[in-house]
Amino acid sequence: LTQSTRWNKNQITYNIGRYTSRLPRSTVDSLIESAFNAWSAVSGLKFVRAHRNNADIMMEFVTYAHGDLYPFDGQRGTLAHAFGPGPGIGGDTHFDDNEQWTAGPKGFNLQVVAAHEIGHALGLRHSRNPDSLMYPNYRASRPGNLLSLEDIANINALY
Numbered sequence: 001l002t003q004s005t006r007w008n009k010n011q012i013t014y015n016i017g018r019y020t021s022r023l024p025r026s027t028v029d030s031l032i033e034s035a036f037n038a039w040s041a042v043s044g045l046k047f048v049r050a051h052r053n054n055a056d057i058m059m060e061f062v063t064y065a066h067g068d069l070y071p072f073d074g075q076r077g078t079l080a081h082a083f084g085p086g087p088g089i090g091g092d093t094h095f096d097d098n099e100q101w102t103a104g105p106k107g108f109n110l111q112v113v114a115a116h117e118i119g120h121a122l123g124l125r126h127s128r129n130p131d132s133l134m135y136p137n138y139r140a141s142r143p144g145n146l147l148s149l150e151d152i153a154n155i156n157a158l159y
């Protein structure tokens with residue numbers, strides 16, 4: 001969901017709105033924090049959780065039509081989407097709450113999907129390299145080392 005190319009700052013705020021009923025809130029918080037940490041560990045970016053509704057990256061779990069032009073589709077199919085950098089809806093990240101969100105290898109691992117969406121929220125596009133996090137298709141075997149060298153090169157080319 002394209003917006004402008006990049007944030008014009010390296011400290012980016014995020015917040016989590018509606019949660020999923022499929023995981024404890026504390027688990028969602030830590031998986032999403034880990035997803036942000038994957039990117040901050042390899043770049044000069046800093047992510048700060050701001051408990052308010054005008055954070056740069058507002059994250060929430062929603063189903064079907066949810067107030068933007070991109071309604072979700074029930075189980076499987078589209079898992080999540082994120083708007084590229086910008087004001088308002090820019091950076092915002094939505095997860096389809098009809099998915100089997102997990103902290104492990106079954107269903108869809110929230111840390112993996114969140115890290116991919118954060119890539120989009122930072123301005124990254126898809127990669128053609130199946131080993132990259134920014135490859136368009138979900139692959140289960142990731143949580144250990146989320147980012148490929150290409151992902152790392154791409155975020156550092158942008159910031």
Ligand SMILES: COc1ccc(S(=O)(=O)[C@H](CC(=O)O)C(F)F)cc1
Nearest residue numbers: 078079080081112113116136137138
């Ligand atoms: C590895 O992380 C993801 C892979 C695939 C998806 S997706 O199948 O929901 C994808 C959306 C996206 O690329 O963000 C599809 F176009 F809908 C989301 C996260």
Ligand SMILES: [Zn+2]
Nearest residue numbers: 066068070094
């Ligand atoms: Zn949406």
Ligand SMILES: [Zn+2]
Nearest residue numbers: 116120126136
């Ligand atoms: Zn994507």
